[in-house]
Amino acid sequence: MLQIANLCKAYGQKAVLHNLNLNLAPGEVYGLLGPNGAGKTTTIRILCHLLQADSGSVTICDRPLSDATKSLIGLVPQENLQYACLTCEENLHFFARLYGISRQQRRIQVPACLESVGLLERAKSLAETLSGGMKRRLSVAIALVHNPKLLILDEPTTGLDIEARIELWRLIRQLQNQGMTILLTTHLLDEAERLCDRLGILKQGCLVAEGSLASLRQCIAAQEIVVVRTTAEDKAIARAQTLGFPCRRYGDDLAFWLPEALEMKDLIDRFDGIPLESIARQPVRLEHIYDEVLKNGMN
Numbered sequence: 189m190l191q192i193a194n195l196c197k198a199y200g201q202k203a204v205l206h207n208l209n210l211n212l213a214p215g216e217v218y219g220l221l222g223p224n225g226a227g228k229t230t231t232i233r234i235l236c237h238l239l240q241a242d243s244g245s246v247t248i249c250d251r252p253l254s255d256a257t258k259s260l261i262g263l264v265p266q267e268n269l270q271y272a273c274l275t276c277e278e279n280l281h282f283f284a285r286l287y288g289i290s291r292q293q294r295r296i297q298v299p300a301c302l303e304s305v306g307l308l309e310r311a312k313s314l315a316e317t318l319s320g321g322m323k324r325r326l327s328v329a330i331a332l333v334h335n336p337k338l339l340i341l342d343e344p345t346t347g348l349d350i351e352a353r354i355e356l357w358r359l360i361r362q363l364q365n366q367g368m369t370i371l372l373t374t375h376l377l378d379e380a381e382r383l384c385d386r387l388g389i390l391k392q393g394c395l396v397a398e399g400s401l402a403s404l405r406q407c408i409a410a411q412e413i414v415v416v417r418t419t420a421e422d423k424a425i426a427r428a429q430t431l432g433f434p435c436r437r438y439g440d441d442l443a444f445w446l447p448e449a450l451e452m453k454d455l456i457d458r459f460d461g462i463p464l465e466s467i468a469r470q471p472v473r474l475e476h477i478y479d480e481v482l483k484n485g486m487n
């Protein structure tokens with residue numbers, strides 16, 4: 189439903205997208221990940237026809253990108269773009285009118301959108317009186333009011349508290365179950381892990397890894413990760429080397445990759461003679477894959 193082929197973009201001399209290729213199937217939730225400056229927002233701005241690519245092609249629902257394809261996309265930008273002094277329903281009527289939706293259609297579509305994001309009871313409330321989470325959901329309703337085929341969420345839960353975040357995750361899943369195709373960017377890897385069918389990792393404008401979480405796990409030659417706290421790190425690292433356990437640092441944590449799952453007792457035996465304060469087994473998570481792909485590339 190979305191095809192991006194060999195997309196390139198530079199700002200002046202600075203190249204920010206290099207031959208980006210990306211395809212989204214209908215109904216898929218795709219997470220575009222990457223550090224600050226990787227090119228995620230630039231990609232979104234090109235998709236929304238707000239920015240011209242230097243080369244490459246984009247088709248949405250088999251139509252080449254143009255002003256006309258804008259109506260196929262609903263964008264939830266990083267900042268809530270809504271009028272504080274209008275009510276929720278007035279905001280939706282305003283944006284629906286921009287898309288040329290008739291009054292008759294708006295009478296059906298506006299309450300339906302408010303209901304889908306759980307804001308029907310707040311239809312007459314001024315946007316400025318909503319909580320942060322509700323404002324975000326109003327942004328989603330605004331993005332949906334013209335019935336787009338592709339919903340783009342740019343860091344949807346940034347700045348929200350955990351309850352509002354969970355509420356938004358629920359809403360995204362609901363849209364997913366209704367068959368909406370969704371492209372989302374996030375720096376929250378647990379969010380990406382929960383919501384996305386496939387993930388793409390951008391590094392300096394290049395897609396360096398892509399796939400389902402299960403397939404991306406192949407980037408790491410580990411069945412499990414073990415995090416070790418010890419006053420004798422050098423000894424633990426040397427032991428891990430003799431055992432053939434690759435060593436990594438995740439923040440302050442000293443971690444080893446286990447090529448095969450081991451019982452805790454066997455694991456402790458492997459580090460016999462080393463003073464361990466704690467030893468904890470963890471499953472391979474997206475954060476480990478992301479760290480590996482960005483630091484050391486794909487295996």
Ligand SMILES: Nc1ncnc2c1ncn2[C@@H]1O[C@H](COP(=O)(O)OP(=O)(O)OP(=O)(O)O)[C@@H](O)[C@H]1O
Nearest residue numbers: 199200202204222223224225226227228229230231
């Ligand atoms: N209008 C602009 N003019 C010049 N450089 C720009 C412009 N917009 C973005 N850039 C640069 O392009 C690169 C990619 O920026 P972009 O905003 O697409 O990254 P991002 O992945 O969305 O980052 P973030 O996670 O911080 O939102 C960055 O180095 C940024 O400084």
